Every structure is written in structure tokens, then in C-alpha cells.
Amino acid sequence: MGNKQTIFTDEQLDAYQDCTFFTRKEILRIHGRYHELAPHLVPMDYTNEPDVTLPLALIVNMPELKENPFKNRIVESFSEDGLGNQSFNDFVDMFSVLSEMAPRELKAIYAFKIYDFNTDNYICKEDLEKTLNKLTKEELSAEEVNLVCEKSIVEADLDGDNKLSFADFENMIARAPDFLSTFHIRI
Amino acid sequence: MARSVNFDFSSHHMEVALESPVDEEVVHDSFSQLIEEQSQSVGLEMEDLSDEGRDHLAYLPAPAQGGRESDPLIEERWSSATLRVLSCSRGAIISQYYNRTLQLRRRKQTRPAIRDFSRSAPSIRGYGMESDDVSEEESKRERLVNNLQNLSLSDRVHMLRAMPLSVAEKNELRKRAYNFKEGQPRSSGQIPCCSRLKYYVIIALRQSWYSCLSSLHSLKLWQVALKRVGGRFGTGVLSYFLFLKTLLLFNVFLLLVNLLFLVIPQAVAPPEPQGPAVPFTGLELLTGGGSFTDTLMFYGHYSNQTITSGCRPAHNATGLSGQTDCGPHLSYNTPLAYFFTIGVSFFITCIILVYSMSKSFGKSFHINKSQGYLAVKLKEMLSEVSRREQRLARLGWAQRLARLAVHALAWLMCLGGTVGSALAVFYCSEYLHQDLEKRALSPDHKPLEREASSLALPVVVSSINLLLPGLFNAAGWMEEYESPSVRTYVAIFRNLLLKMSVLARLGLQCWESFVGQELYRFLLMDLIFTVLDTLFGEFLWKLFSQKALKRNRKPVFDIARNVLELIYGQTLAWLGVLFSPLLPAVQIVKLLLLFYMKKGSVMLNCQAPRRPWRASQMSTVFITLLCFPSFLGAAVSLTYTMWTIRPSQACGPFRGLSTMFQSAKQSVQELERANPRLAWLSWVHAYLLENPLFLFIAAGVFLMFTYFHTQVVDGQRKVISLLQEQIENEGEDKKFLITRLQTIHEQRRSFSPKQRTHTANEESSF
Numbered sequence: 001m002g003n004k005q006t007i008f009t010d011e012q013l014d015a016y017q018d019c020t021f022f023t024r025k026e027i028l029r030i031h032g033r034y035h036e037l038a039p040h041l042v043p044m045d046y047t048n049e050p051d052v053t054l055p056l057a058l059i060v061n062m063p064e065l066k067e068n069p070f071k072n073r074i075v076e077s078f079s080e081d082g083l084g085n086q087s088f089n090d091f092v093d094m095f096s097v098l099s100e101m102a103p104r105e106l107k108a109i110y111a112f113k114i115y116d117f118n119t120d121n122y123i124c125k126e127d128l129e130k131t132l133n134k135l136t137k138e139e140l141s142a143e144e145v146n147l148v149c150e151k152s153i154v155e156a157d158l159d160g161d162n163k164l165s166f167a168d169f170e171n172m173i174a175r176a177p178d179f180l181s182t183f184h185i186r187i
Numbered sequence: 188m189a190r191s192v193n194f195d196f197s198s199h200h201m202e203v204a205l206e207s208p209v210d211e212e213v214v215h216d217s218f219s220q221l222i223e224e225q226s227q228s229v230g231l232e233m234e235d236l237s238d239e240g241r242d243h244l245a246y247l248p249a250p251a252q253g254g255r256e257s258d259p260l261i262e263e264r265w266s267s268a269t270l271r272v273l274s275c276s277r278g279a280i281i282s283q284y285y286n287r288t289l290q291l292r293r294r295k296q297t298r299p300a301i302r303d304f305s306r307s308a309p310s311i312r313g314y315g316m317e318s319d320d321v322s323e324e325e326s327k328r329e330r331l332v333n334n335l336q337n338l339s340l341s342d343r344v345h346m347l348r349a350m351p352l353s354v355a356e357k358n359e360l361r362k363r364a365y366n367f368k369e370g371q372p373r374s375s376g377q378i379p380c381c382s383r384l385k386y387y388v389i390i391a392l393r394q395s396w397y398s399c400l401s402s403l404h405s406l407k408l409w410q411v412a413l414k415r416v417g418g419r420f421g422t423g424v425l426s427y428f429l430f431l432k433t434l435l436l437f438n439v440f441l442l443l444v445n446l447l448f449l450v451i452p453q454a455v456a457p458p459e460p461q462g463p464a465v466p467f468t469g470l471e472l473l474t475g476g477g478s479f480t481d482t483l484m485f486y487g488h489y490s491n492q493t494i495t496s497g498c499r500p501a502h503n504a505t506g507l508s509g510q511t512d513c514g515p516h517l518s519y520n521t522p523l524a525y526f527f528t529i530g531v532s533f534f535i536t537c538i539i540l541v542y543s544m545s546k547s548f549g550k551s552f553h554i555n556k557s558q559g560y561l562a563v564k565l566k567e568m569l570s571e572v573s574r575r576e577q578r579l580a581r582l583g584w585a586q587r588l589a590r591l592a593v594h595a596l597a598w599l600m601c602l603g604g605t606v607g608s609a610l611a612v613f614y615c616s617e618y619l620h621q622d623l624e625k626r627a628l629s630p631d632h633k634p635l636e637r638e639a640s641s642l643a644l645p646v647v648v649s650s651i652n653l654l655l656p657g658l659f660n661a662a663g664w665m666e667e668y669e670s671p672s673v674r675t676y677v678a679i680f681r682n683l684l685l686k687m688s689v690l691a692r693l694g695l696q697c698w699e700s701f702v703g704q705e706l707y708r709f710l711l712m713d714l715i716f717t718v719l720d721t722l723f724g725e726f727l728w729k730l731f732s733q734k735a736l737k738r739n740r741k742p743v744f745d746i747a748r749n750v751l752e753l754i755y756g757q758t759l760a761w762l763g764v765l766f767s768p769l770l771p772a773v774q775i776v777k778l779l780l781l782f783y784m785k786k787g788s789v790m791l792n793c794q795a796p797r798r799p800w801r802a803s804q805m806s807t808v809f810i811t812l813l814c815f816p817s818f819l820g821a822a823v824s825l826t827y828t829m830w831t832i833r834p835s836q837a838c839g840p841f842r843g844l845s846t847m848f849q850s851a852k853q854s855v856q857e858l859e860r861a862n863p864r865l866a867w868l869s870w871v872h873a874y875l876l877e878n879p880l881f882l883f884i885a886a887g888v889f890l891m892f893t894y895f896h897t898q899v900v901d902g903q904r905k906v907i908s909l910l911q912e913q914i915e916n917e918g919e920d921k922k923f924l925i926t927r928l929q930t931i932h933e934q935r936r937s938f939s940p941k942q943r944t945h946t947a948n949e950e951s952s953f
Contacts, residue, residue, distance in 0.1 A: 015358050015361060016354070018344050018347055019357040019358060020354065089353060093353060093354045102348075105349065106349050140566070144566065158914065158915065158918035159918055159922055160918070160919070
């Protein structure tokens with residue numbers, strides 16, 4: 001490239017390019033966004049891979065995530081410690097999976113993680129209820145929520161254990177034509 | 188069963204499969220390799236059951252809570268054979284891969300990092316992972332790296348990107364994979380400049396395409412307003428506004444065509460004015476008469492001569508294009524243009540209507556994309572479900588009879604009202620006609636009064652249209668319907684009867700420009716009455732019910748009546764377009780005004796319907812209603828007019844001909860004379876267009892196609908539901924088989940070693 005940037009080494013940029021769906025320019029831009037979340041914490045020089053994480057509260061204030069009802073779960077799912085503290089790797093990974101170039105299976109895997117509130121690798125009825133409440137901003141009554149969750153589980157659960165495993169979830173997603181376009185955040 | 192059926196479902200599945208970034212075979216192979224290697228390490232030899240220590244049971248990550256059911260399905264101790272069975276389905280492969288990568292994690296939520304392995308032992312929490320020491324992890328890592336190396340470079344990149352691991356983890360894998368094969372990973376300096384250029388060009392194209400798409404999206408008319416209305420009031424009310432938008436688009440199309448082919452050529456070469464100039468008074472906007480009569484708005488203004496550019500227009504009335512005394516010219520045969528413009532635009536409108544009808548038939552069977560807030564949609568679905576469940580209660584005999592009697596009474600009332608109003612309109616128009624003639628003969632000419640009195644009939648008709656649906660609503664309250672949809676359809680049907688009987692009165696009296704003016708007046712009156720109705724009906728009623736009746740609820744938006752109003756207005760516009768080419772412009776203005784007014788009124792005055800219902804099929808009904816009584820009626824009356832009725836001698840582009848259709852005939856004959864090779868055209872004309880048999884056959888074929896199409900859609904629906912049943916059954920079968928496999932395995936493990944070897948020998952021939 002023409003301009004000499006000193007944020008990453010060339011090998012690092014190549015590695016990012018191979019491991020995510022972003023180009024070098026986009027990775028540098030994302031680093032800019034990460035930096036402006038906390039300019040005093042995030043160094044401009046990442047060549048020696050500093051171990052810096054940003055807390056959940058800073059990341060969910062980004063305009064791309066602010067209006068999303070699942071912002072906390074999204075950031076938690078892409079963090080190493082599970083509490084939402086994201087390093088730059090996690091940050092890039094999050095936007096890479098949520099970008100429009102990620103394939104459906106990958107998005108389905110992370111969607112499953114996001115909706116699995118109690119992280120037991122199954123989406124049980126309580127998880128569905130929480131999801132529905134977040135989506136409809138508490139406009140439905142309790143019986144309505146209960147009815148919808150019950151019917152959803154009855155329809156989607158193919159192995160009969162009253163909760164959705166990843167296979168059930170993926171089967172349901174395959175029937176939703178606009179999953180790819182809605183499970184998408186552009187940065 | 189699945190093999191004998193062949194249709195789109197399989198292609199949908201293919202589409203899902205093709206979205207994977209890599210060739211399915213390669214991924215499948217590497218996955219199955221993984222599974223095989225895993226099973227091998229766990230020891231699948233069934234004969235070797237004596238050596239219990241080698242039978243490593245692979246664990247799936249368990250919920251950390253205690254209290255596990257003893258159901259063998261939920262039990263985590265899968266046997267190897269069961270695992271192999273499980274691994275044979277595609278969903279299972281993905282979940283296996285997922286679980287496998289989960290095994291690389293320490294805690295429930297932690298993303299894997301290889302550096303953490305050194306600290307692994309103290310931080311294991313309740314997973315019960317026996318096969319979980321560092322060397323095992325390393326060997327699994329080795330296998331992943333091996334798989335990566337076996338792929339080509341681009342496939343490797345695709346595979347890396349699609350792995351659900353953290354970026355740091357992928358980095359490690361990548362380094363190891365690359366280090367084995369090549370010296371070092373390629374850096375960007377080694378990419379040849381041509382492919383880099385191509386790369387930049389592709390990126391630029393892609394960015395411009397995305398920005399184009401997003402700007403197109405923002406151009407959609409009224410997108411925000413429609414979303415707001417749909418979100419607050421549900422899809423029923425939204426369908427009214429969508430219908431309004433559809434009508435607007437139809438009218439825009441008609442207007443454009445008319446402008447291009449009729450108005451502009453005539454405006455460029457205006458004919459001589461007929462009669463003295465009438466001063467413009469404000470009343471013309473309401474009546475359409477007076478100074479508006481001899482303008483581009485109405486039929487009478489259009490000349491029947493061929494417009495030639497660059498020369499004096501020929502004053503000959505026959506419209507032959509041969510007469511000219513200039514050199515090369517452009518000639519524009521106005522009568523022919525008029526005839527064909529109207530005809531072709533109607534034909535295209537017909538095609539668009541039928542196409543959108545068939546599309547909305549199909550759409551009402553699919554899961555709709557959400558067009559509003561999720562909560563409102565869910566409420567609608569829920570109420571439908573709960574009502575269906577409530578309807579199972581049976582009514583007794585006496586109750587049924589009572590309901591029938593109430594229905595009969597209501598229908599009697601409505602039909603009586605309809606017939607009465609039709610008669611009233613008839614007598615009223617007769618009286619007005621006679622009155623008009625008397626006034627024309629009387630000595631004192633008050634032109635203003637005359638114009639004003641011509642307004643009387645439209646006022647009568649519009650007021651009937653306003654008041655009688657109130658009567659129908661009252662009748663509807665008396666009756667009890669099963670669902671709001673049924674109630675709406677019945678109301679629509681009754682209103683339709685009324686409007687059709689009233690409109691039928693029109694054809695008897697006026698002629699051409701007069702008809703055009705009459706229709707213009709009808710349209711305008713309709714608008715004025717709708718405005719008044721919105722103000723009084725909705726706004727004042729809300730005030731009244733809140734202050735005087737002290738009710739908490741605002742009035743409900745009456746979808747049926749409003750949609751009927753729209754269809755009525757559109758029928759008027761279609762009827763009138765032959766006699767007044769600019770009528771679509773008036774209709775467009777009216778629809779725009781109506782949209783904003785109704786939207787404002789709905790937001791302020793109305794509340795969401797109490798029992799929401801799904802309106803996806805209602806838009807189908809609206810479009811069908813638009814097509815069949817409305818458009819078909821207009822088209823039929825137009826065709827009748829063009830075919831048989833003698834155009835008036837004194838005005839318009841068809842003066843001097845016996846029918847309007849004759850202009851087309853004449854031009855075809857001219858063409859034949861001018862160019863003998865085109866004789867087949869007149870043959871076509873004589874035998875096909877004039878022959879009713881051909882038209883019947885064409886209509887029959889058209890109907891057959893529509894029927895087949897709906898049957899195909901129906902059949903596909905049935906097949907889809909059958910396949911769903913099949914999937915469920917297969918799930919049950921699998922559950923059963925896995926349980927059996929588990930129980931057999933358990934049984935065998937509880938045998939004594941002697942019996943075990945004995946049965947193992949027996950089963951070696953399994």
C-alpha cells in the first residue's frame with residue numbers, strides 16, 4: 001500500500017484479512033472506531049499486540065448498537081470473558097460476523113449464542129420469553145408471551161425435549177428468508 | 188415420497204446450501220474426517236467391549252445445573268455408535284462442529300485462547316470433560332490444522348473465516364497451517380498490481396451498488412408514514428393506505444401516457460376555438476363546465492385532423508395524412524392516437540391488475556415480512572388463534588334460527604335501501620334534466636344558475652353514498668359475525684351493490700364532453716364529501732363521544748367503507764378517461780389530498796381496532812374488487828362506447844365517423860392502400876378483432892391460465908405442509924431409534940463378561 005501506517009504490521013493486517021471478512025482499509029477504520037471509544041486507553045500502536053480491553057458500557061454506546069435491544073448479549077457473546085469486555089480482536093470479530101459478507105451458518109451459530117441467555121447451549125422457554133420481551137418492548141401481556149413461546153417451541157422443536165438445540169434453531173432459521181438481511185450491522 | 192415430487196422446495200434447499208462459501212463436498216469431507224477421527228479416538232470396535240477403559244464416552248457440554256433427567260436422549264453419555272448415528276445429519280454435523288469447538292472452551296462463556304491451556308486444570312467448571320487434557324486439545328488442534336492445509340489457498344481463507352472461533356485462535360491456526368506448507372504467508376507486496384487494481388475496482392463497484400440500493404430505498408413514497416400507521420393501527424388499516432398508494436401509481440401511469448400521446452401533441456398545435464370565449468369564473472373548478480369546456484381537459488377540444496409539423500394544418504375533416512404541401516414532415520393522426528392511447532393504456536392496466544392479483548394470491552399464503560411493529564402482528568395472530576379455538580362451541584337450534592332471522596332482516600334493510608336510492612337517483616335525474624331543458628327555453632338566461640343546477644345530481648348521488656353505508660353499518664351492528672373479516676366482506680358487498688346501481692344511471696343521459704364534465708363533477712363531489720365526512724364523521728364524533736358520551740375509546744377506522752370509496756373514485760376516473768384525458772390528474776390530486784387527510788385523521792381521531800385481524804388476505808380482496816367489478820365494468824362500458832355509439836358530430840376527434848372504432852379501421856385501410864404488403868394487417872383486423880369468437884376464445888384461455896396458476900399455488904401449499912409433517916415424523920423416528928440404540932448398549936454393558944463375549948461373537952455378524 002502506498003501510505004505507511006504504523007498501527008499494525010503487514011503480517012498482522014494480512015492475518016486479519018484472512019481471518020475476518022474485512023479488507024485492510026476496513027480493519028484500519030474499525031481500529032479508528034475502537035480507538036475513539038476510549039482514546040486514552042486504546043494505543044495507536046498495535047504492533048506488539050497490547051492487552052487492552054474495553055468495558056461493555058463503552059461499547060454498547062456506539063451508535064450502531066445503541067438502539068439494538070440485544071446489544072448487551074451481542075457484546076457479551078463476542079467477549080473472551082463473557083462479561084462484555086472486548087479486546088480489539090473481539091471487536092473486529094463481532095463486526096465481521098455481523099457484516100453482510102458472513103455466511104448464513106456462521107451467523108446462525110452466533111445468533112444461537114446471543115439468544116441463549118442462560119448459556120446452556122439450548123434456547124429454552126425462558127430464553128425465548130426474554131427474547132420476545134426485548135423485541136416487543138414489553139407491549140405484549142404475559143399470557144400472550146407465554147402462548148407465543150409455547151407455540152414456537154412446539155413448532156420448532158424436532159427432538160422433543162421442549163427446548164431448542166442448535167439443530168432445531170438452524171432448521172427454523174433456514175425457513176426465514178430475511179434472516180441474513182436482518183442479522184446485519186454495518187459499521 | 189420425497190423423490191416422486193419435484194418442485195421448488197428442493198431448489199430452496201439448494202439455495203441454502205449454496206450460500207456456504209466453500210464447495211460443500213470439501214467442507215463435508217473435512218467435517219466427516221473430524222467426526223471419524225473423533226470416533227476413532229473413542230474406539231468404535233463393538234467387539235472390543237471387554238476393554239472398558241478404551242471406551243471413552245464423548246461428552247457433550249452439559250448444563251451446569253444439577254437435576255438431569257434420566258431420559259436417555261438428554262443424557263450426556265452418548266455411546267460411540269449413537270454418536271455416529273447422530274453425526275449423519277447435516278444439522279448434527281454443524282452442531283457437532285460447534286460442540287467440538289465448545290470443548291475447546293474452559294468456561295461456559297469463554298472464547299477459546301490457546302494460551303489459556305496452561306491454566307486449564309484449575310478452571311474447569313462442571314463440564315465433566317474427561318478427555319480434556321492438554322495433549323488431547325493439541326491433537327485436535329493438529330487435526331484442524333491438517334484439514335486447513337489440505338485445502339487450496341482460497342478455500343483455506345474461506346474455511347478460516349467461517350469458523351466460529353475467536354480471531355486470536357484463528358490467527359494461531361493460520362500461522363501453523365501456513366508455516367507447514369509455504370515458507371511464509373504472502374504479504375501484500377507480492378500481489379501483482381493487476382489483481383490489486385481489479386480488487387479495488389470490485390470494491391468501488393460494490394460500494395457504489397450499496398449506496399445506490401440505500402438511496403433507492405429512501406425514494407420509496409411515503410415509506411415512513413406507512414410504517415407509522417401500520418405500527419400503530421395494524422395491518423388492516425395499513426392495507427387501506429397501501430391500496431391508496433397502488434391506485435395512485437395506476438393513475439400516474441395513465442396520466443403519463445395520456446400526457447405524452449394526447450395532451451402534448453394537441454397543445455403544440457392547438458385547433459381553432461369553437462364559439463365565443465367564455466370568461467373564467469371560480470365555479471368552473473367545481474362544475475368543470477364554462478370556460479373549461481373547450482380546453483385540453485375535455486374530449487370536445489381535441490381535433491380530428493392530422494397534425495403535421497411545419498405546415499398549416501389541413502382544414503379537411505377527413506384526417507387523411509396525404510394532404511400536405513411541404514416537404515418531409517411528421518404527421519400525427521389524432522383520432523387514431525386517441526383511440527389507441529386509451530385502448531392500449533387500458534390493456535396494460537388490465538395486465539398489471541391481473542398480475543398483482545395473482546401475486547397477492549400467492550403472498551397471502553406465505554409468511555409475511557413484518558411491516559410494522561412485531562407486537563401488533565403477534566397480537567393479530569394470537570387473536571385469530573384464540574378465536575378459532577373459541578368457535579368450537581356449538582350453538583343450539585333456537586339460537587341458530589334467531590341468528591338467521593336477524594341476518595335476513597339486515598339484508599332486507601340493506602337491499603331495500605339500495606333499491607330505494609337507485610330509484611331516487613333515477614327520478615331526480617329525470618326531474619333535473621327536464622328542469623334544465625325548461626330553463627334553457629326560458630327567456631332569462633342565468634348561466635351561473637344553470638351551471639349550479641347541474642351540480643345538483645352529483646350532490647344527490649354523493650350524499651346517498653355517504654348516508655346509506657351508515658345504514659349498512661347499523662344493520663351490521665345488529666348481526667353477529669364470526670370474525671371481523673367476515674363482517675368487512677359483507678359490508679363491502681352491500682356497499683358495492685349500492686354504488687353499482689347508482690352508477691348505472693349515468694349512461695343514459697349525457698354525451699362526451701358533457702359526460703366528461705359530469706364525471707369530473709362526480710369525482711370532485713366525492714372528494715368534498717369525503718373531506719366533510721372525515722371532519723364530521725371522525726373528528727367531531729371523537730369529540731362528541733369523549734365529551735358528551737364520556738367514553739374512553741376513540742372511534743374505529745372503518746376500513747370497508749373507505750376502501751369502497753377509493754374503488755368508487757377509481758371507477759369514475761376510469762370511466763371518464765375516454766372523455767376527459769386529464770381526469771387522472773384530478774384523481775392524482777384527489778388521492779394525494781386524501782392520503783394526508785386520512786392519515787392525519789387516523790392518527791388524531793381513531794384507535795386501533797379492538798379485535799385485530801390479519802389483513803394479508805384483505806389486500807387480495809381489495810385488488811380483486813378493483814379488478815372485477817370496477818375495472819371490468821369501466822372497460823366493458825368503454826368498449827361498448829367505442830364500438831357502437833355514434834360520436835357527436837360537432838366536437839371531438841371522432842366527428843364524422845360512425846363509431847370511434849372506425850378511425851382504426853380507416854387507418855388500417857389507408858395503410859393497406861399505401862403499402863400493399865401490409866394487406867395481412869387488414870385481414871387480421873377483419874377476422875380477428877371484429878370476430879367475437881376470437882375474443883371469447885382469448886378470454887377463455889386467459890381464465891384457464893389463471894385457474895391453473897391458482898391450482899398450482901394451492902398444490903404447492905399442500906406439498907409444503909405434507910413435507911413438514913414428514914420432517915416431524917422423521918424426528919420422532921430418530922428419537923425412537925436412538926433410544927433403542929442406547930437401551931441396547933446399556934443392556935449389553937450390564938451383562939457379565941462371559942455373556943458379553945458370547946453376544947459379541949453373535950453380533951459380529953450384525
